[in-house]
Structures are given as C-alpha cells and as structure tokens.
Amino acid sequence: xxxxxxxxxxELTLGRAVELESLVDRGALRxxxxxxxxxxxxxxRIYSQAGNLLAxxxxxxxxxxxxxxxxxxxxALVAVISAVKSLDxxxxxxxxxxxxxxxxxxxxxxxxxxxxxGRLILGPYRLPDTQPSEKLRELAPGLDRQAVQGAWDDxxxxxxxxxxxxxxxxxxALDLILFSGHKALLTSNMHLAxxxxxxxxxxxxxxxxxxxxxxxKELDRLKSNFLGTVSHELRTPLTSIIGYxxxxxxxxxxxxxxxxxxxxxxxxxxxxxxLELIKGLLDLSKLESGTMSLRKSEIDVVPVVTDxxxxxxPAARKKGVEIAVRSEPGLPTVWADAERLxxxxxxxxxxxxxxxxxxxxxxxTVAASMIERRADDEGRGLVLFSTKRPAxxxxxxxxxxxxPDTEKEKVFDAFYQxxxxxxxEHEGTGLGLSIVRRLxxxxxxxxxxxxxxxxxxxxxxxxxxxxxxxx
Amino acid sequence: MxxxxxxxxxxxxxxxxxxxxxxxxxxxxxxxxxxxxxxxxRLMTLETRDDRTLFFDLLPFTFRDKGGLSVRLKVFTVPGxxxxxxxxxxxxxxxxxxxxxADSQVAETENNATAFVDLKxxxxxxxxxLKQIPLIIQFNKRDLPAVRSDEExxxxxxxxxxxxYLAVATRGEGVVESFIGLLYLTWNAxxxxxxxxxxxxxxxxxxxxxxxxxLGHERPLADVLSACVGGALEVxxxxxx
Numbered sequence: 001x002x003x004x005x006x007x008x009x010x011e012l013t014l015g016r017a018v019e020l021e022s023l024v025d026r027g028a029l030r031x032x033x034x035x036x037x038x039x040x041x042x043x044x045r046i047y048s049q050a051g052n053l054l055a056x057x058x059x060x061x062x063x064x065x066x067x068x069x070x071x072x073x074x075x076a077l078v079a080v081i082s083a084v085k086s087l088d089x090x091x092x093x094x095x096x097x098x099x100x101x102x103x104x105x106x107x108x109x110x111x112x113x114x115x116x117x118g119r120l121i122l123g124p125y126r127l128p129d130t131q132p133s134e135k136l137r138e139l140a141p142g143l144d145r146q147a148v149q150g151a152w153d154d155x156x157x158x159x160x161x162x163x164x165x166x167x168x169x170x171x172x173a174l175d176l177i178l179f180s181g182h183k184a185l186l187t188s189n190m191h192l193a194x195x196x197x198x199x200x201x202x203x204x205x206x207x208x209x210x211x212x213x214x215x216x217k218e219l220d221r222l223k224s225n226f227l228g229t230v231s232h233e234l235r236t237p238l239t240s241i242i243g244y245x246x247x248x249x250x251x252x253x254x255x256x257x258x259x260x261x262x263x264x265x266x267x268x269x270x271x272x273x274x275l276e277l278i279k280g281l282l283d284l285s286k287l288e289s290g291t292m293s294l295r296k297s298e299i300d301v302v303p304v305v306t307d308x309x310x311x312x313x314p315a316a317r318k319k320g321v322e323i324a325v326r327s328e329p330g331l332p333t334v335w336a337d338a339e340r341l342x343x344x345x346x347x348x349x350x351x352x353x354x355x356x357x358x359x360x361x362x363x364x365t366v367a368a369s370m371i372e373r374r375a376d377d378e379g380r381g382l383v384l385f386s387t388k389r390p391a392x393x394x395x396x397x398x399x400x401x402x403x404p405d406t407e408k409e410k411v412f413d414a415f416y417q418x419x420x421x422x423x424x425e426h427e428g429t430g431l432g433l434s435i436v437r438r439l440x441x442x443x444x445x446x447x448x449x450x451x452x453x454x455x456x457x458x459x460x461x462x463x464x465x466x467x468x469x470x471x
Numbered sequence: 472m473x474x475x476x477x478x479x480x481x482x483x484x485x486x487x488x489x490x491x492x493x494x495x496x497x498x499x500x501x502x503x504x505x506x507x508x509x510x511x512x513r514l515m516t517l518e519t520r521d522d523r524t525l526f527f528d529l530l531p532f533t534f535r536d537k538g539g540l541s542v543r544l545k546v547f548t549v550p551g552x553x554x555x556x557x558x559x560x561x562x563x564x565x566x567x568x569x570x571x572x573a574d575s576q577v578a579e580t581e582n583n584a585t586a587f588v589d590l591k592x593x594x595x596x597x598x599x600x601l602k603q604i605p606l607i608i609q610f611n612k613r614d615l616p617a618v619r620s621d622e623e624x625x626x627x628x629x630x631x632x633x634x635x636y637l638a639v640a641t642r643g644e645g646v647v648e649s650f651i652g653l654l655y656l657t658w659n660a661x662x663x664x665x666x667x668x669x670x671x672x673x674x675x676x677x678x679x680x681x682x683x684x685x686l687g688h689e690r691p692l693a694d695v696l697s698a699c700v701g702g703a704l705e706v707x708x709x710x711x712x
Contacts (some may be wrong), residue, residue, distance in 0.1 A: 192527040197557035
C-alpha cells in the first residue's frame with residue numbers, strides 16, 4: 001500500500017528516500033561548520049545533493065573583494081565559483097581545485113550508506129609559502145601589488161595534507177550525525193507505524209466484538225420473545241385449571257369429602273402461584289423487549305402508596321407486623337403509570353413484610369426529593385439543563401434480615417435470591433425486584449437498597465416529576 | 472527486493488526472526504565483526520534501555536560486482552518479545568528471506584514453536600506461506616548445558632525441508648554459514664523469479680564465495696554450504712498456479 005507507514009519504512013531502509021535535509025538540523029550543521037572554520041580558518045560550505053546550501057561558514061576574502069573591482073576579475077570569480085560548485089567527486093574521494101588566483105578548494109562528497117547526499121566545500125585557502133598566481137595580474141592589471149600581497153597573506157594557509165585532514169574529520173563527524181539522524185528518523189517512523197498497526201489490530205478486534213455483541217443482543221431479544229410467547233401459551237391452559245379447580249372446590253360438580261376439598265384447594269393455590277410466576281415472566285420479557293406500554297399521567301403518589309398499605313394490612317396483621325404510611329404535605333405530582341407504580345410498591349412492601357419477623361415494622365414514607373440528571377446522549381448540552389430534577393422519593397423500610405453490601409446490586413437481577421440455598425426460608429420467584437427495577441427505570445426513576453439501622457433494609461424509589469427544571 | 476535498473480542496484484531484505492532472547496541481535500553483531508569494513512555499514516540497533524530490541528536492528532552490506540551490479544543486503548532482526556507483535560509484522564513485510572533463530576535449550580522448545588507459529592501467522596497477513604519464502608533455521612546457544620542434542624536436531628532436520636544450522640553466536644560459530652545458506656536460498660528464489668543472473672551477467676557462485684570470503688570464510692562455496700544439517704538447499708520456484 002503506497003504511502004503507508006510500512007512502505008515508508010521500506011523506503012527509509014531499502015531505498016533512496018533519505019535526503020540530507022531530512023536527516024540533519026540546518027542550524028546545528030551551520031554551528032558545526034562554523035566551529036570547524038574557527039578552528040582551521042578556512043571557509044566551509046555544505047550543499048545538499050539537490051544543490052541547496054545547507055550550511056555556510058564563510059567570509060568573503062579580501063582578495064576576491066579586490067578582484068571584484070575589475071570586470072574581468074569579477075567574471076573570473078563567477079567562473080571559479082560555478083566550477084567549484086559543479087565538482088562532483090566519486091564517493092570516498094576528494095577533489096582539489098585551484099582557483100585562478102592560486103587559492104585552492106577541496107570538495108568532498110557527503111555520502112550515507114553508499115548513496116551521495118551532498119557535498120562539502122573547503123576553501124579558498126592558500127598553501128603555505130606560496131605567492132598569488134601570475135595570472136592575477138593579467139586579469140586585473142591595475143591592481144595594487146601591495147594590496148594583493150596583503151590580501152593573499154590574509155587567506156588561511158593550509159597544507160594539502162591539513163586540508164584533507166580537516167575534510168576527513170568533518171566528513172567523519174557528519175557521517176556520525178547522519179547515522180544518528182537516520183536512526184532517529186527510523187525510530188520515529190517505526191513508532192508511528194507500530195501505533196498505527198496496533199490501532200488497526202484493535203479496530204479489527206473491536207469490529208469482531210461489536211459483531212458478537214450485536215448477535216448476543218439479538219439472541220437476548222429472541223429469548224425475551226420466547227419467554228413472552230411461552231408465558232402466554234402457559235397462561236391459557238392454567239386459567240382453565242384454576243377455574244375448574246375453583247368450581248370443584250365450590251361443589252358445583254357435587255359435594256366433595258373434606259380430604260378431596262383439601263386436595264382441590266392445594267391444586268387451586270399452586271395454580272395461582274404458577275399464574276403469578278408466569279405473569280412476572282411476561283412482564284419481564286415485555287420490559288426487556290421494550291414492548292410494555294405505560295399509561296402515564298400526572299399522578300399523586302400518596303394514594304397509590306396508601307392503597308398498597310391497605311391491601312397488605314390484613315396479611316401484616318396476621319403476621320404480627322405493623323404497617324404504616326407517612327407522607328409530607330404539598331408533594332408534587334409525578335408523570336407515571338399509576339397501575340405500574342402500584343405494582344412496584346406492592347412488590348417492595350410484600351417483600352418487606354415477608355422478611356420482617358413478628359413484632360417488626362414496615363413503613364412506607366413519601367417525600368419530595370431531587371433526582372440527578374444522568375449524562376445521557378454522551379453528556380452533550382448538559383450545561384444547558386439543571387442537573388437536578390424535582391422528584392418524589394418513596395422509601396419502603398423494614399426491620400427484617402436486611403441485604404448484605406455485596407448483594408445490594410445483585411438483588412435486582414432476574415431470578416436472584418439472597419439466600420440461594422435449596423432449603424431457603426423465604427419463597428419467591430426471584431423475579432419481583434428485577435421487574436421493580438425495570439418498571440422504575442421505565443419511569444426514568446431510580447431504585448436502590450440501603451441499610452436500616454439497627455436492622456432491616458430500605459428500598460428507595462425515586463420517580464421524577466414531569467417538569468424538567470425547578471420552577 | 473528493490474531493483475533500480477538505472478543505478479544497477481539491487482537491494483535484498485533478509486529478516487532474522489525468532490523467540491525473545493534467542494540471539495538474533497547477537498547474530499548480527501557477529502556478522503558485523505566478521506565482515507570486511509569495506510562491505511559493511513554501521514549496525515543500527517533501535518533498542519530499549521535494557522538492551523532488548525525495541526523495533527529492529529539493521530545491518531547493511533554493500534557488494535559491488537565486477538559486472539557493475541551493486542548488491543545491497545539489509546539484514547533486519549525483529550523484536551522477539553510477545554508484546555511487539557505489530558512491530559514484528561511491520562519489519563517482516565517485504566522480506567526476501569528469513570533466518571529463524573531458535574534457542575537450543577530444552578526449556579525453550581515451547582517458545583521456539585510459539586514464535587514459529589507467530590511467523591507463519593504474520594506471513595499469512597501478507598498473503599504468504601512458509602513454502603513461498605526462503606527459510607533457514609539456526610539452533611543457537613549450542614554451548615549451553617541442557618540443550619537439545621545434536622542427534623535429536625539432526626534426525627528432526629532430516630525430516631524437514633529447510634536447512635538447519637547449529638551455532639554459538641556469541642563466539643561467531645555457525646553465524647556466517649547460516650547467513651550464506653540464507654543468502655544462497657534467497658538469491659536462488661529471486662533469480663528464479665526475476666532472472667537476475669542472466670539479466671546482469673551475474674556469477675552467483677563467485678558472488679557468494681566472495682561474500683563468504685569477506686566474512687572471513689575463505690573456503691569453496693560448497694564447503695560453506697555443507698555446514699547445514701538436514702533439510703535441503705533447494706531452489707524455490709514460483710508456484711505454477
């Protein structure tokens with residue numbers, strides 16, 4: 001794939017993609033050239049293969065300034081400079097060049113991994129104990145002999161050996177810099193490529209997980225449908241069983257003996273239990289599949305709670321448990337389905353009653369409250385809303401066995417029983433609380449369980465009001 | 472492989488693969504030490520602070536044939552540690568030949584096998600199978616105690632297809648032989664596919680012999696190649712289909 005990090009890596013390690021410009025920092029290169037110039041006196045220029053001047057540590061020699069004053073001298077200088085620039089020595093070789101003035105240049109290739117990347121030019125310099133070229137006078141006859149001599153003496157003096165050594169040293173240092181630069185370039189590209197490759201791998205895995213998740217969701221939906229269908233199909237014959245056993249019990253088909261009556265009574269009771277379980281399953285599957293329709297309206301919670309307490313009062317009395325409702329005046333209404341809320345409170349209160357021993361107490365309290373707005377829709381626009389919303393909080397408080405901390409979340413799972421042992425003391429389908437939670441959530445509310453001091457549990461249901469902001 | 476016709480330059484990529492700490496980098500160090508300075512470049516290692524390979528090591532060789540063809544070999548290692556899976560895959564891309572460096576210690580047998588399966592899987596992502604790529608296997612660390620015996624390796628190697636070498640990379644033993652074996656297989660495969668010998672008037676045997684010589688093995692090529700146990704230095708031909 002062209003342009004991918006992997007192919008870039010190939011170019012960087014296998015091909016000719018490396019350029020002097022991308023391996024070295026120009027500023028640092030200039031500093032290096034400058035420090036070498038200060039050490040040996042001779043000017044240094046570094047060109048890239050493309051002919052760009054990357055570093056220039058040079059000063060214009062006085063000799064050239066003199067020549068520049070004459071037209072023929074100027075032309076000769078231009079020729080010298082272009083000749084020097086066009087020198088292209090073989091890798092590992094250096095090229096000497098003698099200028100028309102007698103000054104000298106040394107040109108060395110900059111190569112890396114066998115490929116030419118640019119050139120290094122040292123000069124002009126003069127050999128020690130030499131005089132300016134005689135040609136100089138021909139070029140510019142009017143030149144002051146003394147001035148020329150002075151300018152000539154100003155040129156840095158290097159033996160050929162010294163010049164070659166300077167260039168070799170500089171090439172060696174450059175080679176090291178190029179190697180380090182190449183290494184850094186490779187490292188950064190490798191980093192990038194590795195991250196991209198890891199990202200690609202993760203994206204692949206994510207897609208697979210998403211696919212598996214979608215499939216599981218679909219299976220879950222199928223399960224709920226199945227539950228719904230089966231529950232419905234079970235209910236029809238069960239209704240007949242209950243109806244006929246009721247008729248038998250009432251003697252419609254003739255008087256029964258006491259024993260027969262007892263048997264029929266058991267059939268009837270168990271049938272009713274089974275029906276409750278099936279209804280629960282049906283509710284759960286409807287809630288899970290999102291097909292339960294709620295008939296919401298503005299309702300007052302207190303009458304609903306009071307009705308629940310009244311419904312349970314006979315059973316509580318029989319068990320020796322006190323049941324009471326407390327509410328504060330002036331409560332706001334909530335936007336809810338009264339029948340479903342009744343189901344919620346009835347379930348919680350029945351539970352409370354079930355787990356509270358004789359002499360205990362079940363209390364239902366209703367109070368105004370606030371509900372935290374959850375950061376839905378990815379938390380967007382949250383700042384525009386009040387994070388709190390008015391709500392009504394209903395607490396179902398008992399003095400029963402309580403719910404251990406580790407179970408506080410799990411009790412809302414379907415079919416979960418705190419006491420999971422086969423010989424458990426308290427009967428139940430384990431569906432009640434999961435239905436409660438789903439019903440409450442269908443009202444945008446929350447339900448949680450807390451401890452009651454010194455013993456027992458408190459189920460706290462919070463149902464929001466319809467108004468989205470505090471009036 | 473990259474071929475620059477204009478510059479008459481051929482670049483071949485060889486990859487040293489294998490489990491963590493099996494001696495891939497040590498092989499490269501030994502090659503670097505053995506090589507004539509005129510043909511070898513600097514060994515570049517991209518490593519972590521504790522000397523474990525992070526991305527790869529790279530050892531470049533350049534050979535100039537009398538015919539004017541310049542052959543550049545880029546020898547890479549992959550990072551062996553399991554966590555560097557994506558880097559291994561990146562480095563493996565475009566490899567012309569693979570040396571699998573195995574750890575001879577009996578306790579490492581499982582890791583060798585795991586790394587080999589990893590190699591197979593990674594090749595698969597590039598649409599390659601082990602049958603299609605030149606491969607040699609080197610059993611390194613022969614000097615350690617509790618290693619798999621020579622007999623065991625020889626008998627297993629005799630049943631396998633790829634040539635197997637025994638080595639002590641820390642002492643440079645078997646390193647050049649493995650390398651020449653890999654280069655031989657790789658060149659054959661590339662020649663079968665691209666007809667290199669004929670196109671460039673290239674004398675393969677002389678080339679390999681000169682490479683061995685510049686790596687300090689001045690012996691006839693057949694002698695160097697015979698260092699392997701089992702397998703076959705067979706020429707890979709591109710599959711007909």
